[in-house]
Structure formats: C-alpha cells, structure tokens
Amino acid sequence: xxxxxxxxxxxxxxxxxxxxxxxxxxxxxxxxxxxxxxxxxxxxxxxxxxxxxxxxxxxxxxxxxxxxxxxxxxxxxxxxxxxxxxxxxxxxxxxxxxxxxxxxxxxxxxxxxxxxxxxxxxxxxxxxxxxxxxxxxxxxxxxxxxxxxxxxxxxxxxxxxxxxxxxxxxxxxxxxxxxxxxxxxxxxxxxxxxxxxxxxxxxxxxxxxxxxxxxxxxxxxxxxxxxxxxxxxxxxxxxxxxxx
Amino acid sequence: xxxxxxxxxxxxxxxxxxxxxxxxxxxxxxxxxxxxxxxxxxxxxxxxxxxxxxxxxxxxxxxxxxxxxx
Ligand code: SF4
Numbered sequence: 413x414x415x416x417x418x419x420x421x422x423x424x425x426x427x428x429x430x431x432x433x434x435x436x437x438x439x440x441x442x443x444x445x446x447x448x449x450x451x452x453x454x455x456x457x458x459x460x461x462x463x464x465x466x467x468x469x470x471x472x473x474x475x476x477x478x479x480x481x482x483x484x485x486x487x488x489x490x491x492x493x494x495x496x497x498x499x500x501x502x503x504x505x506x507x508x509x510x511x512x513x514x515x516x517x518x519x520x521x522x523x524x525x526x527x528x529x530x531x532x533x534x535x536x537x538x539x540x541x542x543x544x545x546x547x548x549x550x551x552x553x554x555x556x557x558x559x560x561x562x563x564x565x566x567x568x569x570x571x572x573x574x575x576x577x578x579x580x581x582x583x584x585x586x587x588x589x590x591x592x593x594x595x596x597x598x599x600x601x602x603x604x605x606x607x608x609x610x611x612x613x614x615x616x617x618x619x620x621x622x623x624x625x626x627x628x629x630x631x632x633x634x635x636x637x638x639x640x641x642x643x644x645x646x647x648x649x650x651x652x653x654x655x656x
Numbered sequence: 657x658x659x660x661x662x663x664x665x666x667x668x669x670x671x672x673x674x675x676x677x678x679x680x681x682x683x684x685x686x687x688x689x690x691x692x693x694x695x696x697x698x699x700x701x702x703x704x705x706x707x708x709x710x711x712x713x714x715x716x717x718x719x720x721x722x723x724x725x726x
Contacts, residue, residue: 423695425711425712425714425724426711429695429697431695431696431697432695454697459715459716459717459718460716460717461664461666461716461717466714467694467698467711467712467713467714467715467724468698468714468715469715470697470698575697577697578696578697579696621702622699622702649702650699650700650701650702651676651700651701651702654675654700655718
C-alpha cells in the first residue's frame with residue numbers, strides 16, 4: 413500500500429530541523445525493511461505573527477510503499493522517533509495516511525491549501541483526520557504540529573506543491589549540460605521554465621550553485637529561467653523558489 | 657537610517673529591508689555575532705551569511721522577518 417507520512421514542529425529556535433527528523437524516520441522504515449520511501453518534500457504554510465511556529469512554518473512529507481502489516485509498527489516507530497529526537501520545547505505532530513483507506517482526498521487537499529491562507533486550530537485538524545480515517549497524533553509540547561503534519565500530507569497529494577529536501581549534485585556550478593543528461597541522472601523527471609514551458613531533450617541549461625527541485629505535475633522538476641534574448645537556460649536560485 | 661523597525665507588541669524588531677534586500681541582510685549578518693546558518697531547506701539568499709539564512713530570523717509574513725536575538 414502507498415502511505416503518506418507528514419511531520420511538523422520538531423525543531424526549536426536553537427536546535428533541530430524537521431527535515432532531519434523525517435530522514436531519521438525514513439532510515440528506520442528502510443532499515444527494518446518495511447518498505448521503500450520516496451522524495452521528502454517541504455511545504456510552506458501560512459506565515460503569520462499569531463501562529464506559534466519556530467521560524468518558517470513549513471512541514472515535511474514523504475511517501476512509502478509498504479505491506480499492510482507494517483503500518484501499525486511503522487506508526488509506532490515514527491511516533492517514538494518524534495518523542496525521542498524532537499527538540500525540547502517543540503510541538504511535534506505526526507500524520508500517516510494510507511491512500512487506499514483515505515475516505516476523501518479532495519477534503520484533505522482543500523485543508524492543505526487552507527493552511528496557507530488562514531489560522532487553523534488543532535481541533536479542526538483532528539476533526540478532519542477522524543472523518544478521513546488518517547492517523548494523526550501529537551508527541552510533545554502543545555502538539556500543534558498536528559496541524560502542519562496533516563497539511564503536509566494534503567499538500568503533497570496535490571502533486572503541485574513543495575520543494576524536495578536537499579540539493580542536487582549534477583556537475584560543477586557554471587557547467588552547461590543538456591536536458592537529456594539531467595534526466596539520465598534519475599534525480600530529475602522534468603526540466604521546466606518558471607513560466608511552465610517544458611524543455612526538450614536537446615536544450616541546454618547552465619547550472620547554478622544550489623540546485624533544488626520542486627514537485628509539479630506529480631514530477632520532480634528542475635526549474636529554470638532565461639533572460640530575454642539569451643540562448644541558454646539557467647537553473648533557478650533559492651529566491652526564485654521561495655513560493656514553491 | 658536604522659536597519660530595524662522598532663519593537664512590536666512582542667518586543668521584537670522587524671528587518672527594514674523586507675524579503676529582498678540582499679545587500680543589507682548580508683551586511684548585517686556579516687557583523688552579527690549571533691548568526692547561525694539555518695537548515696539547508698530554509699535558505700533564501702545565495703550568499704550563505706545573510707539574515708535571510710539565519711536560524712534566528714523568524715518570518716512574520718511573506719515580506720518580512722523579526723530577529724529573535726535583538
Ligand atoms: S537575523 Fe538576527 S541573529 Fe541572525 S544574523 Fe541577522 S541580526 Fe544576526
């Protein structure tokens with residue numbers, strides 16, 4: 413079965429990073445041979461002075477293919493990991509949604525988008541999780557990470573939100589590389605301009621210093637841009653990607 | 657001119673340069689003893705040492721942040 417695992421609020425201003433906690437859970441799943449995990453993504457939620465996030469209000473999500481029998485031990489292990497590894501003073505939350513058991517994908521996606529627009533309460537998150545039949549639990553502090561954990565899963569299910577964790581290593585910065593070579597790395601599924609044009613296999617891209625990919629159209633996408641009149645595409649910078 | 661806007665009701669100071677004043681943010685972080693590079697997934701500026709990449713900047717909306725160390 414395919415599952416979505418969302419976590420949020422495992423860090424404090426002084427220590428921890430939710431991406432690192434997610435990677436730790438992925439390691440546990442793979443070491444125990446419960447299944448294979450795919451692409452860890454970071455999803456931006458509403459930035460607002462009245463929300464008690466640490467510094468950027470983002471949540472993390474990954475998917476995994478597992479046997480049904482592994483679902484319960486996996487939830488238990490992930491919960492244990494959040495309790496052990498989250499920073500003191502954090503408010504960790506965990507969401508695990510099994511695709512085949514999920515009752516209403518559209519509501520979950522709508523909730524994901526809603527968390528980008530307005531302040532959501534913990535009660536709302538639990539109520540929706542109950543209706544949809546997804547696991548949602550808190551593991552310390554005020555537990556408000558459940559709001560983002562559920563949102564991370566909803567936004568991942570849109571197939572059109574979030575940046576993949578980590579940087580890509582293709583060639584040295586400044587190198588010009590064609591799209592075929594980029595796709596052959598198996599780290600990117602599509603190369604696309606910020607305006608939505610999908611590059612063909614013979615087009616060339618100049619690599620920047622920090623290469624990040626985003627989730628667009630269900631594909632791991634390397635975004636590029638080109639100044640008017642220029643022949644070669646360039647990879648986007650972090651600033652270009654801030655709204656993904 | 658001060659680079660920070662006076663304390664809000666929580667006692668925090670907001671960066672005057674919004675979310676795209678790369679030079680100012682790099683200049684402040686260059687001289688700041690509290691600078692700590694944030695997690696790689698949260699970096700915004702290309703130059704590593706910048707308030708935009710610092711663990712102690714807290715975004716209050718898409719356009720500005722407060723410094724948790726000032
Ligand atoms: S955000 Fe604050 S602590 Fe960080 S570098 Fe800027 S002034 Fe220093």
